[in-house]
Amino acid sequence: MRDWRLKAGRAWLPALLLCVGLATGAPMAADQAIAADEARLEVLDSDGETLVNLPMPEGEGWCLEWNHSVEGFPVLDCYRHREGRMVLERSHLPDFAAGLDHIPGRGRQVSDGEGGYWIEAIDEPVPGNAYRLRVGAMRVDHRLVVDGERISLSRLAENRRVTIRLALPAASD
Numbered sequence: 001m002r003d004w005r006l007k008a009g010r011a012w013l014p015a016l017l018l019c020v021g022l023a024t025g026a027p028m029a030a031d032q033a034i035a036a037d038e039a040r041l042e043v044l045d046s047d048g049e050t051l052v053n054l055p056m057p058e059g060e061g062w063c064l065e066w067n068h069s070v071e072g073f074p075v076l077d078c079y080r081h082r083e084g085r086m087v088l089e090r091s092h093l094p095d096f097a098a099g100l101d102h103i104p105g106r107g108r109q110v111s112d113g114e115g116g117y118w119i120e121a122i123d124e125p126v127p128g129n130a131y132r133l134r135v136g137a138m139r140v141d142h143r144l145v146v147d148g149e150r151i152s153l154s155r156l157a158e159n160r161r162v163t164i165r166l167a168l169p170a171a172s173d
Contacts, residue, residue, distance in 0.1 A: 040167045063145040086126040086166040091119045130165030
C-alpha cells in the first residue's frame with residue numbers, strides 16, 4: 001500500500017504545479033505552448049493518440065532515421081515543410097546494402113565522402129501529408145531527427161503501426 005501512495009503522489013505533483021501556474025497566470029515555456037495557428041509534425045498511434053507533437057514551421061525539416069535490418073548502419077529519409085506540403089527531399093544511404101539503391105530519374109546520387117551516398121533533389125510531395133509506418137523493434141530503432149535531437153519511435157511504439165503527418169493549422173475565415 002505504501003508504494004502505491006508514493007507513486008500516486010508523484011503523479012499529482014506535476015498536475016498540482018500546472019494548476020498553480022494556470023491559476024497564477026504564470027507563462028508557459030514557448031516549447032510547451034501549442035499554437036493553433038502553426039503547423040505540427042505529429043506521430044499518432046493506431047487509435048489516433050498523439051505520441052509526438054512538434055512545431056514544424058514553413059521551411060523547417062526533419063528526418064526519419066533507422067538502422068538497416070541486415071547491416072545495422074543508419075539510413076535517413078529527410079523531409080521538409082514546403083508550402084503546406086510534406087516533401088521527401090533527400091535520403092542518405094551509407095552502402096548499397098539490401099534494398100538500398102538509387103532509382104534512376106528519382107533524385108541525384110552524390111557521394112557523402114565516407115563511402116556512402118546521398119540521393120539529393122528527390123522533391124516528392126507525400127500524398128495527404130501523411131504516411132503509415134510499422135515501427136521496428138529497438139534493433140531497428142526508428143527515430144525522428146529534428147534540430148539534431150532524436151526521438152525514438154521504437155521506444156514509443158515498438159512493432160506497432162503509426163501515422164507520421166504534417167498537420168496544418170485550420171484555415172481561418
